[in-house]
Amino acid sequence: MVRNVANATAGGSHAPRVGVLAVQGDTREHLAALERCGARVSTVRRPGELDEVDALVLPGGESTTIDRLVRAFDLAEPLRERLAGGMPALGSCAGMILLADRIEGPAAGQRTLGGIDMTVRRNAFGRQVDSFECDLDVVGVEGGPVHAVFIRAPRAVEVGPGVEVLARVPGATAGPGQGDTIVAVRQGPLLATAFHPELSGDDRVHRLLVRSAEATVASTQAPHDGR
Numbered sequence: 031m032v033r034n035v036a037n038a039t040a041g042g043s044h045a046p047r048v049g050v051l052a053v054q055g056d057t058r059e060h061l062a063a064l065e066r067c068g069a070r071v072s073t074v075r076r077p078g079e080l081d082e083v084d085a086l087v088l089p090g091g092e093s094t095t096i097d098r099l100v101r102a103f104d105l106a107e108p109l110r111e112r113l114a115g116g117m118p119a120l121g122s123c124a125g126m127i128l129l130a131d132r133i134e135g136p137a138a139g140q141r142t143l144g145g146i147d148m149t150v151r152r153n154a155f156g157r158q159v160d161s162f163e164c165d166l167d168v169v170g171v172e173g174g175p176v177h178a179v180f181i182r183a184p185r186a187v188e189v190g191p192g193v194e195v196l197a198r199v200p201g202a203t204a205g206p207g208q209g210d211t212i213v214a215v216r217q218g219p220l221l222a223t224a225f226h227p228e229l230s231g232d233d234r235v236h237r238l239l240v241r242s243a244e245a246t247v248a249s250t251q252a253p254h255d256g257r
C-alpha cells in the first residue's frame with residue numbers, strides 16, 4: 031500500500047515530485063523507496079507526465095526495449111531535454127545504460143538518452159557472475175556499505191573528467207579476468223548505479239536523488255512562497 035507522505039519533508043516545504051519511467055522494467059519498488067524518502071511519486075509514460083516531475087528514476091529492465099519504447103512514446107527528445115536541462119535523475123542498471131553518452135558496441139540501432147560522459151559495457155560481468163550481490167562503499171552514502179544486487183549488470187569502462195566515481199566492485203568479486211570495475215557514478219544531478227538499489231530495502235541511494243530534487247525545487251522557488 032502506497033502512503034502519501036507529501037508533507038513529510040523538513041520545514042513544511044513542498045515535497046518534490048519524483049517520477050519513475052514506466053515503459054518497461056521494475057517500477058513498483060522504486061516508487062515505494064521514493065515515498066519512504068518523502069517524495070511525491072508518479073509514473074512517467076508520456077511527455078505530459080514528464081513535465082510534472084522534478085526528478086526521475088530510470089529503472090532496470092532491458093535497455094534496448096526501453097530505448098525502443100521511449101522513442102515510440104515520443105519521450106526520447108523530451109527526456110533528453112530535461113536531462114540536459116539539469117533535472118536530477120537516477121538510472122539503475124538498464125537506466126545507467128540509458129544515461130550513458132556512449133555504449134561499447136551498441137546493439138543495432140540502440141541509442142541512449144545520454145547525460146553522463148561515460149562509456150558503458152552491457153552485461154559486463156560475464157556468465158560466471160551473471161547475477162551477484164555484494165556490499166559496496168558508495169561515496170556520499172553514509173552509515174556503512176550498501177548491499178548491492180547486480181542482475182546482468184553493465185559497468186562503466188571509461189568515464190570523462192567531469193564524472194565522479196562513487197563505487198567500484200573489487201576485481202576479486204567481479205570475476206576472473208576483471209579488474210576493479212566502476213559500478214556507480216555521478217555527474218552533476220545525474221546518478222547511475224549498475225546495481226538495483228530498489229531491491230535491497232535500503233533507501234539511501236534513493237535518498238541522494240530525493241535530496242538533489244529538494245535542492246532543485248528549493249532553488250527555483252520564490253523566496254517567500256514556501257508557506
Ligand SMILES: NC(=O)CC[C@H](N)C(=O)O
Pocket residue numbers: 089090091092093094122123124125127152153181182183184
Ligand atoms: N537488470 C538490468 O537492468 C539488466 C540490463 C540489461 N542487461 C541491458 O543491457 O539492458
